[in-house]
Each structure stands twice: as structure tokens, then as C-alpha cells.
Amino acid sequence: MSTVVIQPTGVTPADVLAVARGTAKVVLDPAAIDAMVASRSVVDGIEASGQPVYGVSTGFGALANTFVAPQRRAELQHALIRSHAAGVGSAMPREVVRAMMLLRVRSLALGRSGVRPIVATALVDLLNNDVTPWVPEHGSLGASGDLAPLAHCALALLGEGWVLGAAGDRIPAGEALRRAGLTPIELAAKEGLALINGTDGMLGMLLLANHDATHLFTLADVTAALAIEAMLGSERPFRPELHTIRPHPGQAASAANIHRLLQDSAVMESHRDDVTHAVQDAYSMRCAPQVAGAARDTLDFARQVAGRELISVVDNPVVLPDGRVESTGNFHGAPLGFAADFLAVAAAEVGAIAERRVDRLLDVTRSRDLPAFLSPDAGVNSGLMIAQYTAAGIVAENRRLAAPASVDSLPTSGMQEDHVSMGWAATRKLRTVLDNLTSLLAVELLAAVRGLQLRAPLRPSPAGRAAIAALAGAAGDPGPDIFLAPVLETARTVVAGPELRAAIEREVGALA
Structure with a gap:
């Protein structure tokens, strides 16, 4: 059995295949953990300062100008995951979901998302215990990334939603976590958004x-x-x-x-x-x-x-090395969509x-x-x-x-996400x-x-x-x-x- 080590420099196509289709275990490199700790300290500082930052102290999408009080920011992140896990249709294959989860760990480990290491570790635990979230085939438009599919993955971390059963059926995520000896996590500010913003599904x-x-x-x-x-x-x-x-x-x-x-x-x-x-x-x-x-x-x-x-x-927003938190459009999947269509x-x-x-x-x-x-x-x-x-x-x-x-393209989110x-x-x-x-x-x-x-x-x-x-x-x-x-x-x-x-x-x- 091979091991894929997630470093703060990304992973290789072979790594993705080894986890998605093989039996490789996943390990977070200490340098990746250090990178996440450093970026999280920036988010904690923003929270203490009270300054408005998208996804930390505001709502999402068309609600980006809605201020969220400090005592409700953890609730904001959990509500985000639940509301965005809105896909429908047949379950995506196990290999696709595992690739998507590994790539989300990769994204968090780059140290630009402002999450605690426990969030990435929780995803690694799902992979290593062969707990695969149930992700429906319809829901993503590929801008703001693969929001709905990634939200279905993130929901399992909270002990909610469904995971794939051995027979291809779905079972409650909380039950699957208990069987694997895992515990649901509680999200802090920015972490729900960091779990769902990105191109991991389409890239996988x-x-x-x-x-x-x-x-x-x-x-x-x-x-x-x-x-x-x-x-x-x-x-x-x-x-x-x-x-x-x-x-x-x-x-x-x-x-x-x-x-x-x-x-x-x-x-x-x-x-x-x-x-x-x-x-x-x-x-x-x-x-x-x-x-x-x-x-x-x-x-x-x-x-x-x-x-x-x-x-x-x-991700969006991103935590830069100098401490700035900036909004980007890097979640937009045009490069991947063009390549897939051409191929x-x-x-x-x-x-x-x-x-x-x-x-x-x-x-x-x-x-x-x-x-x-x-x-x-x-x-x-x-x-x-x-x-x-x-x-x-x-x-x-x-x-x-x-x-x-x-x-x-079809516009969504009150024309905030208009392409x-x-x-x-x-x-x-x-x-x-x-x-x-x-x-x-x-x-x-x-x-x-x-x-x-x-x-x-x-x-x-x-x-x-x-x-x-x-x-x-x-x-x-x-x-x-x-x-x-x-x-x-x-x-x-x-x-x-x-x-x-x-x-x-x-x-x-x-x-x-």
C-alpha cells in the first residue's frame, strides 16, 4: 500500500489516481500543517479586528454585503454547507468523489485558505477510512467552483448527509463516522467557505x-x-x-x-x-x-x-503571505471546461x-x-x-x-455570479x-x-x-x-x- 504525502506545493496526477482508484493512504506533511496554522492566524486576527471580509464576517454570493455578527459566524459556516448541499440525481462514482476530496485537502494544504489543520485532517480521515460522501451528479455550474458537490462532501464532516454504502446505496453520514471511529467536526469562521470554493470536482x-x-x-x-x-x-x-x-x-x-x-x-x-x-x-x-x-x-x-x-x-477569498485577505476569481472553471470540451x-x-x-x-x-x-x-x-x-x-x-x-453559461445568485x-x-x-x-x-x-x-x-x-x-x-x-x-x-x-x-x-x- 502506497502513501500520498500532501505538501504545501500540491500533488501530482499520479497521487490523485493512487487515492481515487487505488488503496493509497494520505498523510499531511508537517510543512502543510504549518502553512495552515499560519494562514489561520490571519483569519483569527481579522475576526478580532472586526473588519468586514467576505465569507468571514459577511454572507455569500449576492449576500456578500450582509454583515454577520461574531456570535453567529460559526452558525454561518454550518448553514452554508447545509444550504449548498443541494444537488440532485444519481450518485457520482466513488473514484470521482475520492479525487475531489484529495484535491480539496491539497487546496487547504497550500496555506491560502485560512482553515485550521483539523479541517484538512478530517477529510484525510474520510479518505483513509474509505468513507465516501454521497455526491449527486447535478448541482455544479463550475463557477465559485464545484459548490454543491463539495458541500455534499463537507456535510459528511459534520456528521450530516449521506455516504456511499458498500452496495452503492446511501447511509447516514453520522452512522458511517461512528463505524469508522470518527467524530464530526465543528467549523469556525471561513472554514465552510474554504471547503466548497474551488475546482476540485472538475479537476478530479x-x-x-x-x-x-x-x-x-x-x-x-x-x-x-x-x-x-x-x-x-x-x-x-x-x-x-x-x-x-x-x-x-x-x-x-x-x-x-x-x-x-x-x-x-x-x-x-x-x-x-x-x-x-x-x-x-x-x-x-x-x-x-x-x-x-x-x-x-x-x-x-x-x-x-x-x-x-x-x-x-x-479558493476565495485567499490569505496572502503578507496578511492580506483578497477576493479572487480563481475558482472559475473556464480553463478546465475548455480543456474538457476540446478533449x-x-x-x-x-x-x-x-x-x-x-x-x-x-x-x-x-x-x-x-x-x-x-x-x-x-x-x-x-x-x-x-x-x-x-x-x-x-x-x-x-x-x-x-x-x-x-x-x-447561465447567471445565478441574483446576477452576482453572472457568468x-x-x-x-x-x-x-x-x-x-x-x-x-x-x-x-x-x-x-x-x-x-x-x-x-x-x-x-x-x-x-x-x-x-x-x-x-x-x-x-x-x-x-x-x-x-x-x-x-x-x-x-x-x-x-x-x-x-x-x-x-x-x-x-x-x-x-x-x-x-
């Missing part, structure tokens, strides 16, 4: 999505290469000299992957010197690295945005071009002598006909999801697009495997042999129609997991 989802997209974009090169091989395509368009003359780094990486995957294949050798072979392949084959490579470059941009956000102070567009197109290759594989007029719908007995049998329908439906859904959320980022919505739908991409690549994987099997006795590439082996238990050999849904589920598992890539890399070397 973007980090998880970046990790998933990194894997899927490489698997997209694999399934593209297998489909090209099965359709007797050419490897010539993927040679490196043709990509150095258009120096997009993602394109070069994708082309290099596909070129390497097409080597050592008797299927490819069978038509290398055939003068009757097509001079040029269709765009869905020949332009695979141009599309997948552009997606890789988009992913690099999203990684840069997430990396900068991981070292950012996104969703890219991922949708990676899936769309994969579906076009599936369609070619199934079409007897374009698949270069493969049987119709990849069935040896087409007519009585429909082969993969409806699997392509499924892929087409998913492509259509991804096109709808690729419409940007970040341009859809919002919709970053939570952008990152949520990005996760759906990537899940859909997994399904699309699964369909292409199955179709390519069927195509390569039907090229027997020609021996496929090492990647082709690994793919055939990965699906052998579920798909078997080409023959009469079988119940396809379980086969596609297996193909999804193969695409999502690390085993197929590892098996291929053992044969051909590391893929980019």
Missing part, C-alpha cells in the same frame, strides 16, 4: 479522463492497425519520413505505432508487390494518425491545464473514424474479398452487421456530447465520451480480429495474433452467428485493460 474528473484517454488513444492505434491489416491496407502512409514533413508530435507518434504494428505480417506481405492493389487507401485507413495524432496533441493540452491547476490556489471533441472523432473502418470491414464491396459482414455464411447469418449499428449509434451520441458545455464555466458538466460528459470510445474500439477490435481470422492461412502480425488470443475465449472462430453482447463486453474489457497492450509490446517493443 479531468485528471481521471486524461489518464483514460492516454490509454485509449494508444489502443486506438492498435485497433486501427489491425483493421488496416485485415483490409489489406498499405503500411507506406505510416512511414516516418511522411510525418516529419508535417511535424505534429501526436501524428508522428500515432503513425510510428501503426507502422510498427503492421510489421512481420504475412497478411501484409501477401499484397506488397501486387500491382492490381489499390494505389491509395481510404481516408479512414490512411489518415488514422492524422486524426488520432491530433487527439493526442489535444490531450497534451488538457494535461498542461490540469498540471497548472494542481499547483493553483482556487471530448477529439475523443469523439477517434471513435468516429474507428466506426468508419468497421463499416468498411463489413462491406463486401470495400473490404477486399472479405465475406459480407464478416460471416462465412452470410444470408442465413448476419455476422457483425448489428455490431456496426451499435457503433453508429454510439458515434451519434458522442457527436451530441461533443457540443461544448463551456459556452452555455459560470459549466466545467463540471464538461468533465462529466467527457467521461461519458471516453466510456463510449471504449465501446467503439471494442467493436473495431472484434471486427478486425474476425477479418484477420478470415485471412487464414496467412499469419497475422504479432499484434493481430495477440488480439485473436485475447478474444479467443469469447469470440471463437468465424462461423454461425453467436450471442454478440457478451463478446462485445469481453472486447470492452480487453480494450480497457492493460493486458493486450502488454502482450503486444512484448513482441514489438513499447508503443507511444
Whole structure:
């Protein structure tokens, strides 16, 4: 079991993944505790002075000019959490909530939020005892950060609200704290606001999505290469000299992957010197690295945005080292929303071009002598006909999801918050697009495997042999129609997991 140490300099994407999806424990570095103590002393001084400061001695949002008496400021913070925990809908996945909580600890540990260390420690205790607040899917507009989702997390610290049960149900937070041997905390001035102001939810989802997209974009090169091989395509368009003359780094990486995957294949050798072979392949084959490579470059941009956000102070107001407390707009999620929307567009197109290759594989007029719908007995049998329908439906859904959320601002809070980022919505739908991409690549994987099997006795590439082996238990050999849904589920598992890539890399070397 690994340990993630929260320092006053932020965390890494690997840290977030280790806590969100793994079993890593979380520890606060003493330097982070010192930073929180120093910033808290500033807030205590403000309280003693009686000066008006947003969120310390005033209301929130449109109520920012409403003065709150000293004796009611703790009540103010508790009321803030209760009123802002106003989400609705299905519960967000455990990994998203855990990422969000870790990132909120990170934010507090930067020493700019003016909270006592006990507040960050309470969140760490939830993580380390696997107590995951129940956070509904709807509620955040991504400006003032992810207010409602973070409020649902904070409510559990008070022993109120719900947490996720082992069966995916929800149980009272107070009961879950007692089971874990934890005690609810009492908030002091500024602390409720510090728990909910920031971009942690959308950042957590973007980090998880970046990790998933990194894997899927490489698997997209694999399934593209297998489909090209099965359709007797050419490897010539993927040679490196043709990509150095258009120096997009993602394109070069994708082309290099596909070129390497097409080597050592008797299927490819069978038509290398055939003068009757097509001079040029269709765009869905020949332009695979141009599309997948552009997606890789988009992913690099999203990684840069997430990396900068991981070292950012996104609270409001912030406690500066010189003792000033200043209002900011750093909670606004526009950078994350833009990145998520852009990456969703890219991922949708990676899936769309994969579906076009599936369609070619199934079409007897374009698949270069493969049987119709990849069935040896087409007519009585429909082969993969409806699997392509499924892929087409998913492509259509991804096109709808690729419409940007970040341009859809709606004013709130009596026009005080008159422009919002919709970053939570952008990152949520990005996760759906990537899940859909997994399904699309699964369909292409199955179709390519069927195509390569039907090229027997020609021996496929090492990647082709690994793919055939990965699906052998579920798909078997080409023959009469079988119940396809379980086969596609297996193909999804193969695409999502690390085993197929590892098996291929053992044969051909590391893929980019």
C-alpha cells in the first residue's frame, strides 16, 4: 500500500489516481500543517479586528454585503454547507468523489485558505477510512467552483448527509463516522467557505479522463492497425519520413505505432508487390494518425491545464503571505471546461473514424474479398452487421456530447455570479465520451480480429495474433452467428485493460 504525502506545493496526477482508484493512504506533511496554522492566524486576527471580509464576517454570493455578527459566524459556516448541499440525481462514482476530496485537502494544504489543520485532517480521515460522501451528479455550474458537490462532501464532516454504502446505496453520514471511529467536526469562521470554493470536482474528473484517454488513444492505434491489416491496407502512409514533413508530435507518434504494428505480417506481405492493389487507401485507413495524432496533441493540452491547476490556489477569498485577505476569481472553471470540451471533441472523432473502418470491414464491396459482414455464411447469418449499428449509434451520441458545455453559461445568485464555466458538466460528459470510445474500439477490435481470422492461412502480425488470443475465449472462430453482447463486453474489457497492450509490446517493443 502506497502513501500520498500532501505538501504545501500540491500533488501530482499520479497521487490523485493512487487515492481515487487505488488503496493509497494520505498523510499531511508537517510543512502543510504549518502553512495552515499560519494562514489561520490571519483569519483569527481579522475576526478580532472586526473588519468586514467576505465569507468571514459577511454572507455569500449576492449576500456578500450582509454583515454577520461574531456570535453567529460559526452558525454561518454550518448553514452554508447545509444550504449548498443541494444537488440532485444519481450518485457520482466513488473514484470521482475520492479525487475531489484529495484535491480539496491539497487546496487547504497550500496555506491560502485560512482553515485550521483539523479541517484538512478530517477529510484525510474520510479518505483513509474509505468513507465516501454521497455526491449527486447535478448541482455544479463550475463557477465559485464545484459548490454543491463539495458541500455534499463537507456535510459528511459534520456528521450530516449521506455516504456511499458498500452496495452503492446511501447511509447516514453520522452512522458511517461512528463505524469508522470518527467524530464530526465543528467549523469556525471561513472554514465552510474554504471547503466548497474551488475546482476540485472538475479537476478530479479531468485528471481521471486524461489518464483514460492516454490509454485509449494508444489502443486506438492498435485497433486501427489491425483493421488496416485485415483490409489489406498499405503500411507506406505510416512511414516516418511522411510525418516529419508535417511535424505534429501526436501524428508522428500515432503513425510510428501503426507502422510498427503492421510489421512481420504475412497478411501484409501477401499484397506488397501486387500491382492490381489499390494505389491509395481510404481516408479512414490512411489518415488514422492524422486524426488520432491530433487527439493526442489535444490531450497534451488538457494535461498542461490540469498540471497548472494542481499547483493553483482556487479558493476565495485567499490569505496572502503578507496578511492580506483578497477576493479572487480563481475558482472559475473556464480553463478546465475548455480543456474538457476540446478533449471530448477529439475523443469523439477517434471513435468516429474507428466506426468508419468497421463499416468498411463489413462491406463486401470495400473490404477486399472479405465475406459480407464478416460471416462465412452470410444470408442465413448476419455476422457483425448489428455490431456496426451499435457503433453508429454510439458515434451519434458522442457527436451530441461533443457540443461544448463551456459556452452555455447561465447567471445565478441574483446576477452576482453572472457568468459560470459549466466545467463540471464538461468533465462529466467527457467521461461519458471516453466510456463510449471504449465501446467503439471494442467493436473495431472484434471486427478486425474476425477479418484477420478470415485471412487464414496467412499469419497475422504479432499484434493481430495477440488480439485473436485475447478474444479467443469469447469470440471463437468465424462461423454461425453467436450471442454478440457478451463478446462485445469481453472486447470492452480487453480494450480497457492493460493486458493486450502488454502482450503486444512484448513482441514489438513499447508503443507511444
